[in-house]
Amino acid sequence: MKSISVIGSGTMGNGIAHVFAQHGFQVSLVDIQATQLEKALSTISKNMDRQVAKGSLTEEDKSAALAGISTFTDMQEGVKNAELVVEAATENLDLKLEIFKKLDQFAPASAILATNTSSISITKIAAVTQKPAQVIGMHFMNPVPVMKLVEVIRGYATSNEVTEQIMELSRNLSKEPVEVNDYPGFVANRILMPMINEAIYSLFEGVAGVAEIDTVMKLGMAHPMGPLQLADFIGLDVCLSILKVLHDGFGNPKYAPCPLLVNMVTAGYKGVKTGEGFYQYT
Numbered sequence: 404m405k406s407i408s409v410i411g412s413g414t415m416g417n418g419i420a421h422v423f424a425q426h427g428f429q430v431s432l433v434d435i436q437a438t439q440l441e442k443a444l445s446t447i448s449k450n451m452d453r454q455v456a457k458g459s460l461t462e463e464d465k466s467a468a469l470a471g472i473s474t475f476t477d478m479q480e481g482v483k484n485a486e487l488v489v490e491a492a493t494e495n496l497d498l499k500l501e502i503f504k505k506l507d508q509f510a511p512a513s514a515i516l517a518t519n520t521s522s523i524s525i526t527k528i529a530a531v532t533q534k535p536a537q538v539i540g541m542h543f544m545n546p547v548p549v550m551k552l553v554e555v556i557r558g559y560a561t562s563n564e565v566t567e568q569i570m571e572l573s574r575n576l577s578k579e580p581v582e583v584n585d586y587p588g589f590v591a592n593r594i595l596m597p598m599i600n601e602a603i604y605s606l607f608e609g610v611a612g613v614a615e616i617d618t619v620m621k622l623g624m625a626h627p628m629g630p631l632q633l634a635d636f637i638g639l640d641v642c643l644s645i646l647k648v649l650h651d652g653f654g655n656p657k658y659a660p661c662p663l664l665v666n667m668v669t670a671g672y673k674g675v676k677t678g679e680g681f682y683q684y685t
């Protein structure tokens with residue numbers, strides 16, 4: 404594969420475009436907003452500067468990678484030559500179903516259609532296309548250029564051949580792919596989100612304060628970030644929506660989102676992106 408299209412140029416989309424471009428792929432980055440695409444290119448350039456500063460990327464490689472990224476506001480144009488499309492739009496079921504209906508029409512018939520969804524069913528997304536065997540989950544972790552994992556999620560109808568291709572491709576990006584099946588939260592968020600929810604419950608019930616909870620997990624369990632800081636980093640609205648997927652999908656009260664999380668999201672305290680969550684960022 405040489406030609407990849409990435410749909411959505413937010414935090415995950417620009418990170419995914421960054422990694423593919425750095426590994427020599429021709430990347431078409433698609434977003435409905437031209438200003439968002441400009442912002443994404445500037446973010447990719449700054450993040451590559453970090454790699455240049457520490458010597459893991461040369462200035463020449465950086466220039467070549469940036470030259471390999473083209474931007475599009477027209478999806479039809481942006482995916483017409485794609486061998487693989489990675490969708491990284493907002494985590495919203497209806498939006499993703501709309502996008503996949505269009506990708507099914509506009510991308511070449513042989514293209515693999517991947518989604519970076521953190522919790523929406525791959526099987527459900529695949530069902531709106533004519534080629535569910537070619538639809539797969541390719542779940543990167545934030546920050547994409549740094550984190551080694553790609554969670555590769557097989558939908559109910561995903562073929563063995565497509566799964567193998569995506570596993571191999573992920574290794575070619577210097578990532579470590581792990582194959583999992585399509586059940587609510589897959590593996591990453593089925594384990595991560597109950598931990599974050601439990602940290603929020605510990606705060607809600609007055610067991611300890613924000614800094615104390617995070618310090619216990621950072622120093623006691625060698626986590627790079629405490630669970631409350633990580634929740635702010637992921638986005639509290641995203642955490643809430645993933646917990647709802649787990650709760651609805653399994654019908655088990657153990658996944659019920661903590662009322663404090665619900666209140667914070669309702670009040671607009673969504674973490675780093677809004678300037679305040681469990682911590683302040685302004």
Ligand code: CAA
Nearest residue numbers: 450453457521543544545546547548549592627628633637
């Ligand atoms: N691009 C390129 N390089 C980056 C980067 C980016 N976006 N962000 C950080 N880096 C590099 C830095 O340059 C630095 O490199 P050196 O160590 O070589 O100097 C290194 O990463 C560490 O960064 P910092 O020094 O700025 O800060 P840090 O040591 O606190 O690490 C962190 C930052 C990597 C984010 C670390 O705190 C961490 O690993 N946090 C946990 C991240 C995590 O759990 N991610 C998964 C979230 S869940 C998810 O994404 C999926 C989901 O579905 C919800």
